[in-house]
Structures are given as structure tokens and as C-alpha cells.
Amino acid sequence: MKQIYFGVDIGGTAMKHGVFTPEGDMLDKWEVPTPLEEHGSRILLTVAQEIRRWCGAHGYEMAQLAGVGLGIPGPVRRDGVVERCVNLGWGGVHPASELSALLGGIPVAAANDANAAAMGEYWQGGGKGYESVVFITLGTGVGSGIILDGRMIHGAKGLGGEIGHIIVDPSEPEMCSCGHYGCLNQIASATGIVTRAKRFLAASDAPSALRAAEKLTCKDVFDAAKAGDALAVQAVENCLSFLGKSISDASYTVDPDAFILGGGVAKAGQYLADVTYRYYSDMANLGDGRAQIVLARLGNDAGIYGAAKLAMDCAAQ
């Protein structure tokens, strides 16, 4: 009787479900809206219903369901408790045990969504073949997850891999959501790169292809930088110098085999990895001890892959 695992990435808008074989092949995936009403109290009920519905529709018995993993958009404490998740309206929830109870006691694991995505990329994405990775997702903000020797670093309070809030440029004039100035989050995110590009444009009269953009995007900045536009290059180099510094610092802390760059900014491809690596190697005097910098491969599916892998690891214990 073939076993299956579910990976569910619970976001503030949609919940993405994925069904996986023990070998890591994805059999199916789909999304449903996240029911945020009543402090998110219907979220796990809906996940349980979706899982039962899929199994019924595809001829799987519940006995074949070997485990479910959940990615949560907020900190998950080491003991599995979500003390507070603003995006879902949750406070003091233990999602793994609640969902397990709704599904007849099967193994359920829960982790922060960036950590789950890190596990996904480690297992079946850009980190495949490495033993230890740090995944950094560069989107509207900067998220991160750490996998060392196959184990996720949740952290004592669920803050493992929150490197987006490390202050890297105290000269930054705008305040980060955390109340500090100059977090990596504000600089190496898509938002941060656009903000800095606009500042460089405003501070100079030099010609730049970026001046023609109606609504400047991160892609515009990278495209212009790749084409040699001096102001775009300046913005990219400035932002990635701080990313390289953060990678250097993390290298001296957890010393992974590889850093995996994902999120919207990573669509800039190898150019992003190359420029970042230049700053990293400049700052980390490690010779052969330096880690690789590689690109993520699973896109928005990283979370469901990683959640499913967490379910497998949990079921195997």
C-alpha cells in the first residue's frame, strides 16, 4: 500500500496543498483561500477537509496518509506552539497536535514558512546534494531558513534563520518594521533594491535607463545593471554588498556547504549569485572554506516540498 505525505503552506491569502511520494515526487498541488475569519479558527479544519477530499477523490485510503507538514507564516516555537501569528489571527495555537487530532492521530509537523521552504530547497531544490544549507528568500522582505546536517534550526523561540532583521547598514534613514534602521530586510529585498535605486537616481544627474521606467521594479534595476547602466550597477552593488556581508557572517556562524538564494530577486539569476559571491569572498577570508552560493529551484513550491519532508522526518521518528 503506497504511502503519501501532504505538505501545506499556509499563507495570509491562500493555503497551498501538495501531495508527495516518499521519494519526493509531487503527485498533485492546489490552492484554496485561507479562511481568516474567527481568528483563523477554521484554517486547520479546512486543511483537514481538503486532505480528506483529495484522498477520497483520488482513491487513497486515510491509512495511506503517513504524515502532514505545515508551513506557518510566523514563528513556531521549538515545542510546536505558535504564540502569535498576526497573519492568521492565531495566538497560542499548537497547529501540529490540532491537525493531528482532526486526522485521526497521524503524525503532523509544523514549522515557520521560510524554514519549511529552506527544507524544500535542501531536499529537492537548489540545495540537493549538500548536507547543510542556509536558504535566503529575497522577496518583498528577506526571509531565511537554516538546515544543518539535515536538521532544521527552529531556534528556541522559533527565530532560527531570521537573518533579515540583522542590522547591516545603520546609515539607512528609513525605519524597518522591527523598529530598527538598516536591517538586511530593508536593503536586499526587492523593495529595498528599488528604494536604493531611486535614491541613487535622485542623487545624480547622470543618464540612466531607469529614469524612463514608469513604475520602477527590481527586475528593471537588474536588467539595466546587466546591460551596464552605471546607476543600476551602483544600486545592485550597494545592496548586494550587504547581502554578501550577511552571508559572510552566517558562514562564520553556522558554516554551511551552500547558501541558496530564492524569492523574486533571484529571478536575476546567476548574475545575482556572482555579484553576491564577490562581496562574500571579499569579506570571508576562508579560502576553500567558503560556501557555494546557488539559486533556488522550486519557486513558490519550496514550502510544500519542505513541509512534506518535515512530515516524513516526523513520521520516521
Next chain:
Amino acid sequence: MKQIYFGVDIGGTAMKHGVFTPEGDMLDKWEVPTPLEEHGSRILLTVAQEIRRWCGAHGYEMAQLAGVGLGIPGPVRRDGVVERCVNLGWGGVHPASELSALLGGIPVAAANDANAAAMGEYWQGGGKGYESVVFITLGTGVGSGIILDGRMIHGAKGLGGEIGHIIVDPSEPEMCSCGHYGCLNQIASATGIVTRAKRFLAASDAPSALRAAEKLTCKDVFDAAKAGDALAVQAVENCLSFLGKSISDASYTVDPDAFILGGGVAKAGQYLADVTYRYYSDMANLGDGRAQIVLARLGNDAGIYGAAKLAMDCAAQ
């Protein structure tokens, strides 16, 4: 038949041996000079001889020897290889398997000495009772080791916990041994605190008790700061602000329950922990998510305790 474990801390001058019960009680400890001649090729032979000698002299049979742990003054790769250890003259040595062969095949584990000390403090010192700790030793340099959920973070290349080489103050005018400027190592070490105190003294005409010191020590600086000497306070606050920043950064990376401060500088006691915590909490907007900052308790014995614990963990596998 009662089992015993040996923990051996191999330094560039002396090798400290400790004998431990499985419960963590130290039965004996002693030191012998490190035989550095012939590229350190007699080091492990000497350790094996010392262990056999002690067992014979104290009525223990070799069958009671359940494991040996080694602390090495250089990086130990994840696979146990010491690629290069300048202090011992080693290149391409696998100390655990070599010593195991010399002792009839018993389990032997090896780790970087700061990592071993971290394990010791975690097991029987200032970190007792916590699940995850970062140990920072502030001596002539800054060393560090990370234990998460009881597991040591060796790192892919043996560089886990090398936070002493994270650049925290790029304005530092002197060069660190690693070739960079402003590593934590240069600022929060005993050496660094004295250097900065001298700079503040030279830059000011203000009176200070420190001006009377013939050869200024780190203890002088802390004693004067505790007594309210303005220039000493300035030096301590400056250096510990960078330590607080590093602790904040590590908190956002691996999120331990506690940071343990050891080494000569930690003789300054609770004052050190309190000032550092003030900067840490200023920089890490984590509320209850913040880690504790505690003092090390085992002094120079941390390494042999930790090496013995590594031996136990290795033997239990």
C-alpha cells in the same frame, strides 16, 4: 564494572587530561607538555600513553574505558579531518581514528577546542539546563562554539561558531590576523579592550585611574569602569556594544536559549553580562524572545568536560 571517559584538551603548550564518570563527575585531571617536535607526530601517542598509565595506576582495566574526546586548537572538518593545525604542526590528520587505533578501537571523538569548551559549559557549566547555547570565550582572542538541542555545530569546514572573525567595526585602524579590519576578535577580547582603553586615554586629557597603571590590563579597565572612571566606562561600553551587536546577530541566526560568556574577560562577572545584555536588548527587538546572557562556570576545565561529553555522545551512537 564502572565505565569512564577521558576528555583531552590539546593546546599548543600543554595537553590537559580529565577523567569523567558517565554522570559528569570529574575523577582526576592533570597536564603534560605537548610534544610539538616532528610535526606533532608524537602527540596522540603521548595521549594514549597517558590514558594507559592513568588506568594502570588507578586500577582501571582498559575494558572500562568507554571513550575519549579530543579538543583540537584548530578547525576540525565535519568528517573529522584536521586539514591544517598550525599550533600542533598537523596537516591532514584524522585524530579520532588515529587515537582509536592506538587504544584498541574504542570510540574517539574530536572537535575544535572552542566547540569542545562550549559543549562542556552546556553540559556541566553555565549552560546547564538550557537546550541550546552559544558559548563565547573572551581571552587574548574571541572564540565561540554553538550547541543546538544538544548537538555541536561543527560546520561543513569546521568553522561553526567562528564569530570572532565577523567584522563588526570597519572603522578599526589595525589589521586582524585574518587580514580584515574590525573583527569582533580585535574588540571584545582582553587585548582589544586594553587597546581601545589606551586609545581613549590618548585621545583625552580627562583624569583617569587608568593613567597610573604601569602595564594596563583588561582587569584594570573593568575595575576602574565598575568604580565609575569615565574613560574606563567609555572603553568598556564601546567594546561591549560590539559584543552586544554580535550576540544580537547570532540570536537572529541560531536563536539559542542562552549565551555563555567565558575566558579571562568574564572575570569581570555580572557587570560584563549586564552591560552586554543592555546593548543586546537594544539591538534585538525580540521582547521575550531574547536569550539569557550568563557567565561560564568551568574556567579552563570547560574543554576537558566538553571533550568527555563528546566521547559519551560518540560512544552512544
